[in-house]
Amino acid sequence: MGHGRASARPLRADARRHRDRVLQIAQEALAGDGLSLSFEEIARRAGCGVGTVYRHFPSEAALVEAVLLGWVERFVADARALATAEDAGRAFHGWFTQVVEQAAVHQGLCDLLADQGGEPGRGGSR
Known part of the structure; x- marks a missing residue:
């Protein structure tokens, strides 16, 4: 089951900014050596609390999927x-x-998906 935004109510502007910043940092990490950053480090780099990261992305699979x-x-x-x-x-x-x-830049994403057993949100839970 996906973690899409379609059924959720619209985010406040500050919440949207935090979510977008978390996604940007995760993208950068995935484009490098895979998602090697902890949620705590992602939160620090995004300038928000770790609870904010987990609120938007309750698991690593949810973050990768986004x-x-x-x-x-x-x-x-x-x-x-x-x-x-x-x-x-x-x-x-x-x-x-x-x-x-x-696709070449996102090799880390491909590796992480393979480690999780396929598609995010379908099997492979970590």
Whole structure:
């Protein structure tokens, strides 16, 4: 079961900022050597309390899932923006190149998913 935002009520502006900052830090960690940061360290770098991190992401799997969803949402938004490009072949090539480059950057995410037994939120609980 996912930890999507669709059923949740909208976040206050400060809560949204904290959530976005936590996601940014987690993305940076995953792009490096995997999510090697503790929730305490993520909270410190985000400038919030560890309870705030756990409130938004009750587990490492929930945090990884949110990072992965953000990544996919950006690729989808970019693809939609290119759908009306004059040169569809060039637009697709540029988009696909970006996907491949980002996949290489997110090797840590791929490794973490493999360690958790597949998809976040489906099996593999840690």
